Amino acid sequence: MALSRRTIVLAAGCVVLALVPPIAALTNQPFYLDLFRRMMIFAIAAVSLDLILGYGGMVSFGHAAYLGIGAYAVGIPAFYGVENGWLQWGLAIAASALAAAVIGAISLRTSGVSFIMITLAFAQMLYYLGISLETYGGDNGMRLAGRSRFSGPIDLREPAVFYYVVLALLVLLLLLGRRLVASRFGMVIRAAKSNEARARAIGFSPLRYKLTAFVIAGGIGGLAGALLANQTEYLTPDFMHWTRSGEIMFMVILGGMGTLFGPVIGAVVLLLLEDVLSALTAHWQIILGPILILVVLFAKRGLFGLVAGAEPRDG
Amino acid sequence: MADALLAVRGLIKRFGGLLASDGIDLDVAAGETHAIIGPNGAGKTTLIAQLAGDLRADGGSIRFADQDVTRLETPYRARRGLARSFQVTSIFRDFSALDNVALAVQAHAGSSFAFWRPARAEPALRDPARAALESVGLGARADVLAARLSHGEQRQLEIAMALATRPRLLLLDEPVAGMGLEESQKMVRFLGTLKRRMTIVLVEHDMDAVFTLADRISVMVYGRIIATGTPAEVRGNEAVRRAYLGEDQA
Numbered sequence: 160m161a162l163s164r165r166t167i168v169l170a171a172g173c174v175v176l177a178l179v180p181p182i183a184a185l186t187n188q189p190f191y192l193d194l195f196r197r198m199m200i201f202a203i204a205a206v207s208l209d210l211i212l213g214y215g216g217m218v219s220f221g222h223a224a225y226l227g228i229g230a231y232a233v234g235i236p237a238f239y240g241v242e243n244g245w246l247q248w249g250l251a252i253a254a255s256a257l258a259a260a261v262i263g264a265i266s267l268r269t270s271g272v273s274f275i276m277i278t279l280a281f282a283q284m285l286y287y288l289g290i291s292l293e294t295y296g297g298d299n300g301m302r303l304a305g306r307s308r309f310s311g312p313i314d315l316r317e318p319a320v321f322y323y324v325v326l327a328l329l330v331l332l333l334l335l336g337r338r339l340v341a342s343r344f345g346m347v348i349r350a351a352k353s354n355e356a357r358a359r360a361i362g363f364s365p366l367r368y369k370l371t372a373f374v375i376a377g378g379i380g381g382l383a384g385a386l387l388a389n390q391t392e393y394l395t396p397d398f399m400h401w402t403r404s405g406e407i408m409f410m411v412i413l414g415g416m417g418t419l420f421g422p423v424i425g426a427v428v429l430l431l432l433e434d435v436l437s438a439l440t441a442h443w444q445i446i447l448g449p450i451l452i453l454v455v456l457f458a459k460r461g462l463f464g465l466v467a468g469a470e471p472r473d474g
Numbered sequence: 475m476a477d478a479l480l481a482v483r484g485l486i487k488r489f490g491g492l493l494a495s496d497g498i499d500l501d502v503a504a505g506e507t508h509a510i511i512g513p514n515g516a517g518k519t520t521l522i523a524q525l526a527g528d529l530r531a532d533g534g535s536i537r538f539a540d541q542d543v544t545r546l547e548t549p550y551r552a553r554r555g556l557a558r559s560f561q562v563t564s565i566f567r568d569f570s571a572l573d574n575v576a577l578a579v580q581a582h583a584g585s586s587f588a589f590w591r592p593a594r595a596e597p598a599l600r601d602p603a604r605a606a607l608e609s610v611g612l613g614a615r616a617d618v619l620a621a622r623l624s625h626g627e628q629r630q631l632e633i634a635m636a637l638a639t640r641p642r643l644l645l646l647d648e649p650v651a652g653m654g655l656e657e658s659q660k661m662v663r664f665l666g667t668l669k670r671r672m673t674i675v676l677v678e679h680d681m682d683a684v685f686t687l688a689d690r691i692s693v694m695v696y697g698r699i700i701a702t703g704t705p706a707e708v709r710g711n712e713a714v715r716r717a718y719l720g721e722d723q724a
Binding site: 338339341342343344345346347349350353354356357358359360361362363364368371 | 526528547548549550552553557558560564565566567568569573577578580581582586587588589590591592593594596635639
């Protein structure tokens with residue numbers, strides 16, 4: 160049965176991710192801890208994009224903007240000596256949610272190619288804004304003075320602690336996301352994606368729901384940005400470059416649009432491929448491209464659909 | 475007509491130089507089934523789109539249930555009790571039949587800013603939806619993906635979605651279009667059972683369906699209503715014969 164197979168895949172995924180730190184410690188390969196943490200951070204960004212792309216049909220091509228805003232919301236306070244993590248991460252979520260509200264309020268009045276181009280244009284604007292911020296390193300970016308600080312045992316300077324914080328956030332996001340897409344709210348945005356004219360004709364005003372979803376996704380994207388700044392301990396406008404937006408979108412499509420766990424697989428596989436292939440050749444994208452094309456053509460629900468079985472009923 | 479549920483006055487819609495609605499007056503009384511007929515290009519679908527709110531009128535007014543809805547957008551009109559079916563079947567294809575109807579119920583059940591409770595487990599949405607599916611004879615097909623329903627079943631599903639919201643006015647744009655003889659007779663019989671219980675505006679090319687169902691008929695030609703009356707009156711109207719029925723037989 161598809162459901163149990165799916166549950167097995169999900170459980171196995173969680174166990175594997177939870178076992179990474181002890182295995183990395185045992186084999187003395189801290190690099191893997193770093194790599195998987197990075198994967199999970201991008202997974203959070205990809206899941207947030209999938210909420211609007213896969214479930215809401217909003218092809219936002221500027222999702223990296225929120226990564227950047229989240230990263231700067233950690234970097235700029237740190238630059239002035241404010242290292243409180245609650246404050247930084249709260250700011251990251253609030254600022255990127257606000258940006259998403261503005262971008263969404265304008266772009267959601269359009270659809271199709273215009274929507275893609277407007278979201279892309281906003282992200283590029285923020286990218287160039289980042290470049291113009293000479294105080295914070297401009298083009299080159301700047302080092303993060305130190306990782307975000309939390310009280311008690313949560314010390315992000317401990318690689319394994321930071322890892323489990325990211326894993327906990329990812330699992331929390333997946334659980335909340337599961338409630339969200341099955342709720343009345345989730346049904347509206349999925350219905351609007353399926354057939355907007357019909358949704359309006361039965362009495363839904365989709366815009367307000369889509370905008371809310373857009374803001375939620377932006378806020379989560381900002382959280383991913385805050386994590387990424389802590390991960391790299393460096394931040395640059397490149398976080399917001401359009402190729403980064405494309406990469407996050409690749410992850411969603413590769414893993415499976417409109418599934419929650421798909422983008423996680425997409426993020427893991429894409430970064431793994433990047434790691435393996437770039438060791439083989441500098442032109443690794445030449446190999447990546449055809450793989451992506453094959454997945455798009457032959458796996459309707461992405462890699463997740465291949466391993467967990469397609470469930471068209473899920474909308 | 476003072477007690478009209480729907481009252482249209484001087485409705486105008488221009489597409490460039492073309493007057494698709496050229497000063498339309500139309501009254502639909504509560505409880506009546508009112509058919510709108512006319513040759514292709516007469517502006518029937520344009521009229522339906524303006525009644526539903528999908529097209530903004532360039533002039534004139536539309537009153538629905540004693541309120542001016544001329545400037546009101548589609549979802550707001552829907553929530554006031556104006557339900558419709560589309561000329562080309564319009565459903566949520568990647569949802570089950572029951573989901574489709576439950577969504578229609580949900581659209582009329584207050585705000586959907588509820589993020590936690592699974593909508594598919596809410597009896598308040600599922601029970602009325604199931605009842606509406608039963609009423610159109612799709613009860614046994616509730617869990618089938620809407621895309622996998624037959625064409626006739628999809629049209630029935632659209633009607634179920636409209637009925638589930640307990641509408642005051644049902645706008646049906648060619649409900650038997652593309653149906654086989656048997657399916658279409660079944661649909662006409664079903665629509666007949668809705669008569670009196672519901673106010674219906676019906677655009678249809680199938681004259682058998684129109685003359686079976688309609689209490690009154692309005693005939694549209696070139697964006698105008700040239701005649702309104704009972705089926706017998708319309709059949710006997712010379713202008714109608716010339717403009718429409720004659721052409722149909724030719």
